[in-house]
Amino acid sequence: MKVEKYRIHGITQNTETECFQNGTCEHCKRFNTSPVWCQSCDPWKSAQKFTSGNEEIDNFIKELQIKATEYDKVIEWIPFDRLVNRKEIKNKSEVEFMADWLDCIRIIKGESGNYTRSRTISRVELMKLHCSQASTLKLIENFKNHVQLDKYRIHGITQDTETGEYMIVFDFYHQKRKPINGICEDCKRYNTYLAWCQLCDPWREVQGWTSNDKDIDDCIKEFQLKATAYENVIEWIHFDRLEGPKQIDGKRIVDGDSERYTRFRKTSCEVAIKTLPGSQKSDSFLTEVG
Ligand SMILES: [Zn+2]
Ligand SMILES: [Zn+2]
Incomplete structure (x- = not known):
């Protein structure tokens, strides 16, 4: 620091790729790190305004939110009353219910250089996290395993207000949903096979x-x-x-x-x-x- 050529504020590590095609962050005015998402500013916004009523679960969700690198990969706490038209699924698969989520799924629309955030599609699936409610730690461990598995797209976690059971809110067939298959008339997501949505x-x-x-x-x-x-x-x-x-x-x-x-x-x-x-x-x- 001998040469006082410029004023040094501190040191940081830029591990992300800020790119003009991702748009500009409204908060820090720098280019976003992924489409419509600024890794420095956005995770903190989503981690501020919810409570599940259980501090350990809140902290765990916030931990995941702070690490989120993309807008549509943020995992949320979803109050049970935001999940309507619940229908039980009886085909012995991992999916136990389907429902419409009033806040809708996070979607990035548009193309390179002109992305926008959207929440339009509402259909989600629910799966019970089979854990005794007494053990929050076990529940968190179980949920963490599902997140790491990366088998389906997880939107969040909810708690059945009647039974007290916690459930994963997710898109079970996410990996099978492809634009080439067309859009399901019922759930508005891409079909899982040609003109066929395996859920609906x-x-x-x-x-x-x-x-x-x-x-x-x-x-x-x-x-x-x-x-x-x-x-x-x-x-x-x-x-x-x-x-x-x-x-x-x-x-x-x-x-x-x-x-x-x-x-x-x-x-x-x-x-x-x-x-x-x-x-x-x-x-x-x-x-x-x-
Ligand atoms: Zn920013
Ligand atoms: Zn469908």
Whole structure:
């Protein structure tokens, strides 16, 4: 410090890449470190205005928030009453409920040089953090494991006000959601497969039909709830929809190009009928011929 050429305020370490394409931070006026996100200023803003009612959980969430490097990766405390239209999911997967989040999911819109923050899509999934409420530490450990696993996109954590159970609020199929698959009409997120949203579409399939045998219904519905593509859905087919060895409703097909995929049914197709062992004559399954 011999030469008094400039005034030194201190020393810092710039580990992030400030880049003009990410926009300018409103607070410090420097370029953001990721799209619409300033690593120096933004994490502190999100870490200030919430409480879960449990200090240890608050501190843990704040710790995660301060480390957040992107706007859409911030994990939040989500009050249970902000999650509406809760629907139980019964397909024995890790997802236990779906719901609409009144504050919506964080989304970065726009393109390089002109990004904006948005919160528009509301559908989320919920999964219980199976832990006794008495052990906050165990709960935090459990949640931390899910965060580190990086298997799905986690939006936050909530507590069921009736049961006291803590739940992860997340997008279970995030890794499968791709623009090329089109947008799900129901949840407005990208589909998980061509013209198919694995969370929303199976629910439509299980509705509005019955074989008049509860066990058969349950079995088919179990397959339907797990269906990963429109064409792979197994259906109950009324015998009167079969004409000779033909299925009048036609086989399910997805067609189109990367701009837009659509679902339709090929007008009637030939099928083979096989009677299942141990069944009455009426219980058969169909396979397509050719
Ligand atoms: Zn800043
Ligand atoms: Zn959907």
